[in-house]
Amino acid sequence: MLAIEMLEITKVFPGVLANDRVNLRVEQGEIHALLGENGAGKSTLMSILFGLYEPDSGLIRIWGKAVKIRSPNDATALRIGMVHQHFKLVHNFTVTENIVLGLEPHNALGNLDLRSAEKRVAELSETYGLAVDPRARIENITVGMQQRVEILKILYRDADILIFDEPTAVLTPQEIDELLAIFRRLKSEGKTILFITHKLKEIKAAADRCTVLRRGKYIDTLDVSKTGEAELAEKMVGRAVIFRIEKKQARPGGVVLKIEDLTVIGAKGTPAVSGLSLDVRAGEVVGIAGVDGNGQSELVAAIAGLLPVKSGRVLLKGNDVSKESIRNRNERGLGLVPEDRHRHGLVLDFRLDENLILKSFRRRPYSNRAGFLRFPVIFRHAETLITDFDIRAGNGPATLAKSMSGGNQQKVIIAREIDLSPELLIVSQPTRGLDVGAIEYIHRRIVEERDKGRAVLLVSFELDEILGLCDRIAALSKGQVAGVLPVEEADERRIGAMMGGVHA
Ligand SMILES: Nc1ncnc2c1ncn2[C@@H]1O[C@H](COP(=O)(O)OP(=O)(O)O)[C@@H](O)[C@H]1O
Ligand SMILES: [Mg+2]
Known part of the structure; x- marks a missing residue:
């Protein structure tokens, strides 16, 4: 019946x-x-x-x-x-x-x-x-x-x-x-x-x-x-889906991000990150594996300038940026795809084209000499990124961010950050809640950025994603790096043990 x-x-x-x-x-x-x-x-x-x-x-x-x-x-x-x-x-x-x-x-x-x-x-x-x-x-x-x-x-x-x-x-x-x-x-x-x-x-x-x-x-x-x-x-x-992430051997260059003995205080008033050191080189993806709540969010926030550094240093291409503003860090080449898309990634009441220039609207060609926004330029810029990143928005560049699906909102953020050609791209939980098609696409773009010589730091709770995308994997446990392994030596069991606090 x-x-x-x-x-x-x-x-x-x-x-x-x-x-x-x-x-x-x-x-x-x-x-x-x-x-x-x-x-x-x-x-x-x-x-x-x-x-x-x-x-x-x-x-x-x-x-x-x-x-x-x-x-x-x-x-x-x-x-x-x-x-x-x-x-x-x-x-x-x-x-x-x-x-x-x-x-x-x-x-x-x-x-x-x-x-x-x-x-x-x-x-x-x-x-x-x-x-x-x-x-x-x-x-x-x-x-x-x-x-x-x-x-x-x-x-x-x-x-x-x-x-x-x-x-x-x-x-x-x-x-x-x-x-x-x-x-x-x-x-x-x-x-x-x-x-x-x-x-x-x-x-x-x-x-x-x-x-x-x-x-x-x-x-x-x-x-x-x-x-x-x-x-x-x-x-x-609507087409065959590749479950494996295809990529070539990485060819890492110089150190882009250097984290030295970093301590960050979390919401509870105690150290969420304590004495953490890690390097990320140009042309490699370094993954942070860990169970939610082991300091991942605070680590990313401190690198990006959203949380203060208690002690230790964050260096971008050799410059200590620990005390610099968020905007200065961005100018120095830091791109961030944040874990909370709605709070830190997008202005939901803004249009798609406006969201795509949130970090660059002060510059030419988006503003003219007198500081006024050039709307036709901004509109065309959005049209290009919509095509390049396969963003689906019913009303084109004029679509309100809040009316878009989660996968497409995430593509907007990734498009904006990659468009700025950051030397360090931090991606935090980039595919959480997304569907297969969007995940496949986002993974491909991350590998492409690596191959262009960007340094990529990936934070994810999905071990499959970490193992599939990264060249080196750092397991985080209680705010510390329990160990770093090249992907060739990593498997679910070894990383899982380090996530549980067994130091390598
Ligand atoms: N209240 C609404 N007003 C305008 N458009 C909507 C509304 N609800 C859903 N949509 C649009 O309808 C389409 C289908 O949405 P939805 O049913 O939420 O999809 P799903 O649940 O499969 O992700 C999407 O393009 C979405 O943006
Ligand atoms: Mg739904």
Whole structure:
């Protein structure tokens, strides 16, 4: 029996055909993945199913019956629940208080009956193996647990169809495994699961079937057990995907970045980086491997001038820049692709062409002698970079940064930084949250910069990415370099041990 049928669904946003006659058929009791690159139209389709958007045309049937879903309340009445990418929990409330919010249970005397609600939450948690404490405060539980509270919230409202928008994006590898196990448990209890992802591994691990969207269009629905990762990737991207990063042997030159005995104080007031030394040469990629929170962010911030240096020195081509302003460091040839794209990488309310000259607008040709911006020049500059970096923006150079997908926002930052021809390019988590096509592209550009003789410092939590891209790998543990290995001598086990604090 079909739980969901979405037929010929079309949704237009100004300038964007987000869903173009999309079809989706989900069987009762299956785990169905919705696969597609950033901007493919997945969230739009799910938002239509959950009543957040109305389609321009098309038909929806739930349990075989044609329905109009005009609001999330309609969806809830049809036993459809959705766990969004950003949770909507009240942090100083308890788990149960969050779950009953909006439908507070009352006892015979008309008083709020939290006790019976807690009991029901505990039962649901037990049934589905969620291990959630009904009385815990949201602010005291992990992101993974908060996600389970969101699941409980919709189960409490009797959802039979559960929709998840990129549920694994915020989770650690171990939490991902646990969530996929929860999916299987929900399925064994008769629930229907629909989850959005662009990670092929997760689909292979958990989904029964998979529907692929590409640029707003329906591509195919596949039986996952009969489909390989390469085929899934090809359907998603529209061409064969190379999983291996192809590169020649590096030919390193002189030292561009020298870090000497660097100590940086972190947000807790204690050293996040302590006594760290490292060199990066022209024409090589040096990788910083490590588990999140071992000083990576503070190290990059101190090199770029976003955090003060407590002691030690940062030298760029022999010049001590430890006390210099961010702008001076940029002028001396430092380019940065920051880990937080939204806070440090882009001005979201600015247009694409403006974002592409954030660091160079004072200079010619973007400003004239009198200091006025030359908009036609800025516009044409953006057109060139849009082509060179394969940036997809519906409205060309005039597109607002905030309306672009994550992968394309990241391409904008990378385009801007590479366009300045920096001698030292620092790239921090360059592919986090991006799809296969964008990852492949960004990796290629990083290797190209290396081959042009730039010094590249790459920070990543993805060991595969580090091993694939770098010429030398420094493992970071508790703010110190536990060891540096040439890639030829590195493997997952050796680097993993150093990340865990075993010094080489
Ligand atoms: N509210 C909106 N207004 C305008 N355009 C939107 C809106 N939501 C999504 N889009 C555009 O529609 C397309 C599909 O977006 P989305 O459904 O979020 O893709 P996905 O979830 O697959 O990454 C993108 O080009 C996106 O920029
Ligand atoms: Mg989305």
